[in-house]
Amino acid sequence: MFAEISLFPEQASTAARRVDALLAFMLSVSTLICLLIFGLIIVFSIKYRRRPGNEHPPRIAGSNTLETIWTAIPTVVGLVMFVWGVEVYLYIVRPPQDAMEVYVVAKQWMWKIQHPEGQREINELHVPVGQPVKVTLTSEDVIHNFSVPAFRMKIDVLPNRYVQTWFQATKTGRYHLFCSQYCGVSHSGMVGTVVVMKPEQYQAWLTSHAEGSIALEGRKLFLKYQCVSCHSADSFARAPVLEGLYGHEVRLQDGRTVLADAAYIRKSIFNPDADIVAGFEPIMPSFQGQITEEELLKLIAFIKALGPGQTPKRIDQSLPPVAEPKAKQPAQPKPSQGGAPKPPARESPKPAFGAGPKPPANAGPRP
Amino acid sequence: MSTLVSPAPAPAPQPAAAPKNYLNVAYGLKSWLLTTDHKRIAILYLVTISLMFILGGLAASLIRMELITPDGNLVEAQTYNQLFSAHGIIMVWFFLIPSIPTVMGNFVIPMMIGARDLAFPRLNLASWYIFVLGAAVVLWTILRGGVDTGWTFYPPYSTSSSYTNVIPVAAGILISGFSSILTGLNFVVTVHRMRAPGMTWFRLPLFIWSLYATSIILILATPVLAMVLLLVAVERITGFGIFDPALNGDPLLFQHLFWFYSHPAVYIMVLPAMGVVSEVFPCFARKNIFGYRFVAFASVAIAVFGFLVWGHHMFVAGQSAYAAMTFSVLSYLVAVPSAIKVFNWTATLYKGSIAFDAPMLYAIGFIAMFTMGGLTGLFLACLGLDIHVHDTYFVIAHFHFIMVGGMVMGYMSALHFWWPKMTGRKYPEGWGRLAALTIFFGFLMTFLPQFLLGYEGMPRRYYHYPPEFQVLNVMSSAGATILGAGYVLPLLYLLWSLKYGKPAGPNPWGATGLEWQTRSPPPTDNFEVTPTVTTEPYNYSQEEVPRGG
Numbered sequence: 001m002f003a004e005i006s007l008f009p010e011q012a013s014t015a016a017r018r019v020d021a022l023l024a025f026m027l028s029v030s031t032l033i034c035l036l037i038f039g040l041i042i043v044f045s046i047k048y049r050r051r052p053g054n055e056h057p058p059r060i061a062g063s064n065t066l067e068t069i070w071t072a073i074p075t076v077v078g079l080v081m082f083v084w085g086v087e088v089y090l091y092i093v094r095p096p097q098d099a100m101e102v103y104v105v106a107k108q109w110m111w112k113i114q115h116p117e118g119q120r121e122i123n124e125l126h127v128p129v130g131q132p133v134k135v136t137l138t139s140e141d142v143i144h145n146f147s148v149p150a151f152r153m154k155i156d157v158l159p160n161r162y163v164q165t166w167f168q169a170t171k172t173g174r175y176h177l178f179c180s181q182y183c184g185v186s187h188s189g190m191v192g193t194v195v196v197m198k199p200e201q202y203q204a205w206l207t208s209h210a211e212g213s214i215a216l217e218g219r220k221l222f223l224k225y226q227c228v229s230c231h232s233a234d235s236f237a238r239a240p241v242l243e244g245l246y247g248h249e250v251r252l253q254d255g256r257t258v259l260a261d262a263a264y265i266r267k268s269i270f271n272p273d274a275d276i277v278a279g280f281e282p283i284m285p286s287f288q289g290q291i292t293e294e295e296l297l298k299l300i301a302f303i304k305a306l307g308p309g310q311t312p313k314r315i316d317q318s319l320p321p322v323a324e325p326k327a328k329q330p331a332q333p334k335p336s337q338g339g340a341p342k343p344p345a346r347e348s349p350k351p352a353f354g355a356g357p358k359p360p361a362n363a364g365p366r367p
Numbered sequence: 368m369s370t371l372v373s374p375a376p377a378p379a380p381q382p383a384a385a386p387k388n389y390l391n392v393a394y395g396l397k398s399w400l401l402t403t404d405h406k407r408i409a410i411l412y413l414v415t416i417s418l419m420f421i422l423g424g425l426a427a428s429l430i431r432m433e434l435i436t437p438d439g440n441l442v443e444a445q446t447y448n449q450l451f452s453a454h455g456i457i458m459v460w461f462f463l464i465p466s467i468p469t470v471m472g473n474f475v476i477p478m479m480i481g482a483r484d485l486a487f488p489r490l491n492l493a494s495w496y497i498f499v500l501g502a503a504v505v506l507w508t509i510l511r512g513g514v515d516t517g518w519t520f521y522p523p524y525s526t527s528s529s530y531t532n533v534i535p536v537a538a539g540i541l542i543s544g545f546s547s548i549l550t551g552l553n554f555v556v557t558v559h560r561m562r563a564p565g566m567t568w569f570r571l572p573l574f575i576w577s578l579y580a581t582s583i584i585l586i587l588a589t590p591v592l593a594m595v596l597l598l599v600a601v602e603r604i605t606g607f608g609i610f611d612p613a614l615n616g617d618p619l620l621f622q623h624l625f626w627f628y629s630h631p632a633v634y635i636m637v638l639p640a641m642g643v644v645s646e647v648f649p650c651f652a653r654k655n656i657f658g659y660r661f662v663a664f665a666s667v668a669i670a671v672f673g674f675l676v677w678g679h680h681m682f683v684a685g686q687s688a689y690a691a692m693t694f695s696v697l698s699y700l701v702a703v704p705s706a707i708k709v710f711n712w713t714a715t716l717y718k719g720s721i722a723f724d725a726p727m728l729y730a731i732g733f734i735a736m737f738t739m740g741g742l743t744g745l746f747l748a749c750l751g752l753d754i755h756v757h758d759t760y761f762v763i764a765h766f767h768f769i770m771v772g773g774m775v776m777g778y779m780s781a782l783h784f785w786w787p788k789m790t791g792r793k794y795p796e797g798w799g800r801l802a803a804l805t806i807f808f809g810f811l812m813t814f815l816p817q818f819l820l821g822y823e824g825m826p827r828r829y830y831h832y833p834p835e836f837q838v839l840n841v842m843s844s845a846g847a848t849i850l851g852a853g854y855v856l857p858l859l860y861l862l863w864s865l866k867y868g869k870p871a872g873p874n875p876w877g878a879t880g881l882e883w884q885t886r887s888p889p890p891t892d893n894f895e896v897t898p899t900v901t902t903e904p905y906n907y908s909q910e911e912v913p914r915g916g
Contacts, residue, residue, distance in 0.1 A: 007839075009823045019755050019757025023822070026749060037713055039736055041731060043717035045723075048652070054720045055653065059908035062658035066714065067707070074706040078699030081749050086692055092687060108528070142524040143618060144759060145683065149824025152755040156684045158619075159523060160612030163685055176833060180758040180826040182517050184528060185445045188829035238386040271615075 012171040012196065013151035020087045020152075025084065029077060092153060095166035099132035103214070103301075105293045106137065106144035106157045109186040111177065114297060117208040118217060123192035125177065128202035132168040136262065140293050145181035148194050156181055160270075162262050169196040218302025221295050223312060225287065233311035239284065240277045243311055246304040251278045262300050269296065388791070388888040403488035404698050404891055408556025409474035410789070411495050416462050416470065417858075418907055419502060423457035424854065426450045429896035431813075431847040434840045439701060439831040447830040448515035449531070455518030457509075460540050461502050463770055467639035468585075469498070469550060470645035471781045472578045474789060476554060478882035478889060479562025479572050481898045486556040494549040501543030508535040517828060519629075522610035522621050528603040534603060537596040544589045547635075550738045551585030554578055563881070565900035569663075572880055573656060576663040577642025584631045584638075588674070594627035595621060622684055626677035634673040636770055637737070640777020641708055644730045645781050648712050649905040650878045651727035652719030656905050658711040665704035665711075672701035673799055682753045698748035709734060724876070725799030729780030732807045740765055743818065761821025764814045772810050779806070779857065786861065787875045791888040792868030798860040810847025879906050 011020060022366065028087035065075070086214055105112040113121045127133050137146055137158040147154035151167040178189035197205060211217075222228055230239035234336065240250075249257045250264070253276040267274055269291060377715045383647060399407060425829050429450050432697050433441040442450065473491065485491050508514075516525040516535045525533050558571070558579050598609050599621070608614025610621040648655045655664060676693030678686060721727070743765040747753050756762065779802075816839040825836045832840070874883040885894050 007819055007823070019751055022749065022751050023746075026746050026752065030745070033742060034738060037709060038735065040713050041716065043732065044713070044719070045731075048716060048719045048721050050653075050720045050722045057652070057654050057720045057908055059655055060657060060714075061655065062661065062711075062714075066710070067658055069709055070710040071703060074703050075700070078702055078745065079696070081745055082696050082699050085695060085749035085751045085753075089682075089754065090688070092751065092754055133376070140530065142528050145826075147824070147826065149755065149759075154683050154757055155756050158612070158685055161685070166414070175912065176824065178699050178824065181830040182448075182519075182521070183524060185448060187448070188439075188444070188826075188831050191833075232707060237572050257408055311804075346788045 010150040010171070010173070010175065012169055012175055013148075013153070014168045014170055015088075015092050016150065016152045016170075017151075018091060022084055026081060030083070075079060093165065095134040095164060096132045099134035099166050100128075100129050101136065102127070102135050103297045104135055104137040104146060104157070104180070105140060105297070106146070106190075107140040108142065108184050109179070109190040111146070111179075111190070111192045112294060114214055114294065115206070116214050116301065117206055118211040118213045119206060120211065121209075123177075124195060125192065126195045126197060126202060126205050127169055128199045129169050129172050129196050130199070132166055134164060136164050137298075138162050138293050138297075143181050144179045144183050144190065147178045147180040148175055149178070150175035151194075154180055162266065164291050169194075172196045172198055210229045214298050214301040215305040216302075218295075218298035218300070219306075221291070221299050222302055225291065227299075228312055228314050230284070231311065232314055233309075234313070236314075239280060241311065243306050243308050245306070250275075252276060253278050253280075265300050265303055269299065285362060286330065292314050298333055375666050385628050386886070387532050387890060388886060389891045390791075391554075392891050393493070395782050403484070403486050403552065405473050405477050405488065405491060406789070406891075407426065408491050408495055409470050412465065412469040412473060412498070415495075415499060415502065416466055419457050419461040420854075421884075422506070423454050423462055424851065426454035426457065427634055428847070428851060430454060431844040433834075435844045437832050437834045437837050437840075444830045445515060446636050447688075448517075448828070449509075449513045451828060452515055452517050452651070453513045454508045456505060456514075456536065456540065458770075459518055459632070460543055461498075461505065463636045463774055464547060465498065465543075466636075466774070466778050467643065467781060468554070468635075469494075471574075471593040471643070471778075471785060472550075472554060472639065473877060475785060475882050476557060476578060477561065478885065478893050479563060479575055480558065480566050481878060481892070481894065481900065482557065482561035482880045483892045485553050486560055487553050490549055491553055494546045494553070497549070498543050498546035501539045501541075501546065503539075504542060505536055505539030508532045508539065519625065520596070520599055520621075522599060522602065522616070522618050522626075523612065526599055526609075527611050527613065533885045534600050537600055541593050541596050544593050547585045547589045550583035551589075554582040555586065556571050563898050565901055567900075569660065570900055570903050571663075573645035573659070573662055573666075574639075574642035577638045577645065577666050580666040581635050581638045582672075584635050584670050584673065588628045588631040588635070591624055592632075595624040595628070596622075619681070619685060622681050625676065626680045627674070630677040630680065631670075631673045633766070633769065636774045637777075638669060638778075640733060640737075640774045641666065641776045643781040643784070644712055644733050645708075645783055646878075646880070647726045647730040648715045648906060650784075650876050651724060651730075652716050652721045653877075653907045654715050654717075654719040654905070655903075655907060656711065657714035657717070658707075659903070659905070661707055662711050665707045669701065672697065672704070676701050676788055678746055679753070682750060683757050695748055695750050702741060702745060702748070705737075709738055709741075723800070724783075724796060725794070725803050726784035726876075728800055728803035728807075729783065732803065733773055733776040734766050735779060735807075736776055736810065740768030740773055743768065755824075756821050758827055759821035760817040760825050760827060763827050764817035764821060767814050767817075774812070776806070779803070782857070782861075784876070785882075786864070787871030788882060788889070790865055790868070790884075791871055792864045793871045793875060794864040794868060798856060800855035802853055802860070805849060805856065807847030809846055809851075809853045813850050814846070816840075816842040816846070881903060 011017060059290045101116050102337045103114045109124050129295050137155065137157045138161060139157045141159060144157040145154060151169065153165055153167050155163055155165045156164060173196055175194045175196065177192035177194050179187060183190065195215050230237065231242050233243060248260055250260050251257050256274055270286055270288040272286055273282050276282050399411065402408060429442065433439065440446065512531060514529065514531040514533050516529050516533060516718055520537065558575060601607060601618065602609045602611060608615065608616040610616040610618050612618060645656055645662055676698045678690055678692055679698045682691050743779055747756065747762065747765060783799055820836055820839045823836065825832055859905060871887045873885060873887050881898050884898060
């Protein structure tokens with residue numbers, strides 16, 4: 001009738017051992033405290049129960065010594081728990097530099113996952129064992145939560161923002177992925193599976209699901225949305241050159257400098273007027289509601305991979321500012337991860353905004 | 368009693384009639400609905416919140432029944448979401464928060480400090496009407512489907528995604544908040560201005576200290592809840608972006624504001640129960656309380672520190688690591704005054720003369736549950752561990768230990784302790800003890816498995832779940848059945864005792880405290896003569912307190 005009884009979750013990541021050790025410590029201390037208090041109450045209850053002869057107990061006002069002891073000890077014990085907790089916390093929230101990356105877009109009620117090499121999955125995440133995996137997450141609608149109990153990891157996934165966490169699986173197998181932040185009627189249906197594979201199996205899986213790298217997909221979008229008509233890296237450029245931008249400081253018109261990271265690129269696409277680069281006019285329209293979260297991740301991957309001389313040339317006829325019919329084979333963006341097939345020879349940009357995705361689900365309240 | 372009878376020798380008609388008390392001084396609906404007597408208002412609240420407890424409990428029963436099987440098969444997913452939302456909203460705002468303050472506080476605060484009534488009797492009645500209005504709005508909305516946001520109303524789900532009646536429910540909660548604020552204000556002024564001659568601050572019973580601290584929180588925290596609910600309504604109605612990122616709002620702003628109220632709200636619930644234990648332990652151990660001043664100031668410390676720890680609800684929500692560390696260490700500090708209280712209560716038993724009547728059993732139950740709930744709170748305050756157990760059944764179990772195990776136990780203890788004073792009758796002691804034990808073990812069986820469920824990773828608010836979680840869920844539901852039976856028992860025997868209970872006499876427990884020096888039930892003015900206080904409270908050891916009855 002029942003599935004196999006399990007009273008303790010699988011220990012399948014490097015964090016899991018640390019969290020469970022911390023749990024063991026907390027449990028031991030708590031059990032000791034419980035035994036002390038409950039033991040005293042039980043002993044007193046038996047020894048000093050009311051019976052003939054003890055109906056007039058002595059008066060005991062209190063004891064400053066005891067008060068000091070039972071103020072100081074809980075404080076010290078609490079601080080030890082705090083420090084150990086911080087240590088484990090910092091381990092869990094700080095991704096190592098060499099981690100491979102995975103992108104996750106949450107929406108009501110599914111997990112959409114993209115690998116840098118372009119493989120896409122829904123409600124499944126394939127990862128290799130023994131390798132740190134950095135997960136970058138965002139949501140298309142409400143707050144979700146990406147949690148894998150076997151890895152002892154959990155993070156709220158917020159709309160309009162990137163959050164990051166990481167894990168390193170230590171055991172192959174299939175593990176639950178839960179949405180742990182209530183997100184509507186099918187909240188409990190927003191579950192998936194993390195499949196941890198041996199590295200060679202993982203490589204095989206990657207190959208069999210290859211679709212073209214995520215940066216390459218981003219390049220297509222760069223053309224499709226006519227980003228290239230202004231960010232053109234040629235004499236007609238009316239917007240900053242994006243080559244080699246990622247990870248560098250950008251000087252803004254108002255004198256600030258900001259780091260060009262994923263959050264900055266996202267903001268610049270959805271809310272271009274927020275940070276105007278020094279020397280440019282605020283002419284860029286917002287693409288909020290036209291570019292989906294998944295497309296945005298591809299664009300970011302493209303910009304991240306974009307090296308000197310790799311900006312595609314404007315190739316077609318229909319662009320409003322300048323018509324430049326020199327259709328040449330565009331330079332290949334050379335994404336950092338390998339395995340990308342050749343770019344399509346001709347990428348004819350469609351009318352940009354026609355086929356745009358629907359705006360996010362939250363179109364307004366309906367009381 | 369002589370004050371009530373005219374000084375002229377009364378003619379024959381009522382020679383042996385019992386002296387008038389607050390219950391038989393007038394009859395009829397009007398005499399209740401227009402009363403300004405704090406004791407009658409307490410009874411009005413008792414009836415109201417008992418009804419709310421039953422409704423909230425019914426929702427909980429349906430939830431536990433649904434969770435017996437991994438698949439959703441009793442109610443629809445949407446109905447399930449509305450059930451747990453209704454359960455949380457009713458229990459938090461219409462039972463736990465008002466329970467001890469409005470029923471027990473209303474009834475005994477004036478008597479404990481030797482006053483005739485609260486400082487503002489009409490405001491007190493108005494508070495009840497406001498509370499009933501808020502409750503009516505919420506219940507009416509729940510009958511029309513309620514909300515599916517949970518009691519936490521997190522945006523952007525609540526502002527832009529939920530199709531349910533968020534605004535009416537928020538309005539009901541907002542209205543009831545005014546009742547909280549007015550009650551808190553009334554208590555604070557009463558404690559400052561209405562104390563009998565000789566009732567200095569350090570002669571106050573600890574129940575008064577607890578409710579004083581509670582009232583401060585009610586006054587300071589509730590307005591923030593009002594703000595945040597209003598902002599949710601504004602965003603829903605006008606589409607003006609406050610919390611929804613799609614409108615350039617910030618969803619974390621909501622969480623900060625919400626928990627700035629809702630964490631102190633936990634102490635609104637549990638501080639009064641601590642006050643009850645501080646009354647019941649000395650009485651049934653026949654000892655003065657150990658470390659009176661430490662227990663008193665611990666209440667104040669909890670009230671103050673309680674305002675500084677709200678961020679521990681947001682460790683995985685996207686706040687900075689520095690904020691998380693700050694809130695974590697402050698959360699450990701707020702545990703210290705709670706620990707001080709537990710140790711002092713335990714030490715009060717030392718060399719006592721302990722009797723195990725129902726109020727004492729409930730009070731011991733409170734300490735057991737509160738200790739376990741508090742210690743598991745340390746697990747949640749621990750950053751590295753919280754990441755894993757956050758938003759799982761571990762959290763559910765933890766706060767039910769504090770709120771149901773702790774606070775409801777305290778409420779039951781208070782209800783049994785002061786029941787003879789309120790009604791003039793004794794409840795049947797055997798049944799009382801049986802119910803206390805049933806609730807204790809039913810509760811443990813319901814919520815201990817949920818700690819395991821949570822550590823295994825079962826998220827909260829799940830309508831269906833992976834099959835390996837079933838065994839523990841079945842255990843929990845079985846425990847809930849016992850717990851439910853435990854709650855039905857007092858309802859039956861307390862009602863029975865109204866008519867058939869033995870007359871209690873003024874002081875059935877042999878307790879100190881001014882409320883026991885007047886008749887049961889007390890006269891409308893509480894005391895025939897304003898009492899004068901000459902000793903500290905809990906003076907059990909120095910002289911034999913005469914037992915009435």
